[in-house]
Amino acid sequence: xxxxxxxxxxxxxxxxxxxxxxxxxxxxxxxxxxxxxxxxxxxxxxxxxxxxxxxxxxxxxxxxxxxxxxxxxxxxxxxxxxxxxxxxxxxxxxxxxxxxxxxxxxxxxxxxxxxxxxxxx
Numbered sequence: 001x002x003x004x005x006x007x008x009x010x011x012x013x014x015x016x017x018x019x020x021x022x023x024x025x026x027x028x029x030x031x032x033x034x035x036x037x038x039x040x041x042x043x044x045x046x047x048x049x050x051x052x053x054x055x056x057x058x059x060x061x062x063x064x065x066x067x068x069x070x071x072x073x074x075x076x077x078x079x080x081x082x083x084x085x086x087x088x089x090x091x092x093x094x095x096x097x098x099x100x101x102x103x104x105x106x107x108x109x110x111x112x113x114x115x116x117x118x119x120x121x
Contacts, residue, residue: 026065037067042061090119
C-alpha cells in the first residue's frame with residue numbers, strides 16, 4: 001500500500017509540470033498566462049545602435065505579424081540565443097503572454113521568455 005501511495009504522489013506531481021503547447025493563433029486566448037508557444041520564425045529585427053530591444057516574429061513576418069518575441073540585448077547575451085540562427089526554424093518559446101499597451105493591433109508577445117528552444121529535426 002505504501003508503494004502505491006508513493007507511486008500515486010509521483011504521478012500526480014508530474015501532471016503539475018505538464019505544459020500544453022499552443023499555436024500563435026491561440027495566443028490571444030492566453031493573455032497574462034504562462035504558456036509554451038510554437039511556430040516558425042518568419043522574420044526578426046535586431047536592435048539598432050543605441051537600442052536594446054530585438055523582435056522575433058513567428059508564423060508571419062512584420063508588418064503582418066501575429067505573434068512576437070521581444071528580447072533585450074542582455075537576455076541574448078545571458079541565454080546565448082542567436083536570433084539570426086532561428087530564421088525559418090520551428091521553435092518553442094515559454095513565458096508570459098502579454099500585449100504592448102500602445103499597440104493598436106494588440107499583437108500577443110512574450111518579453112524575455114524563460115526559454116527558447118529550436119524543434120529537433
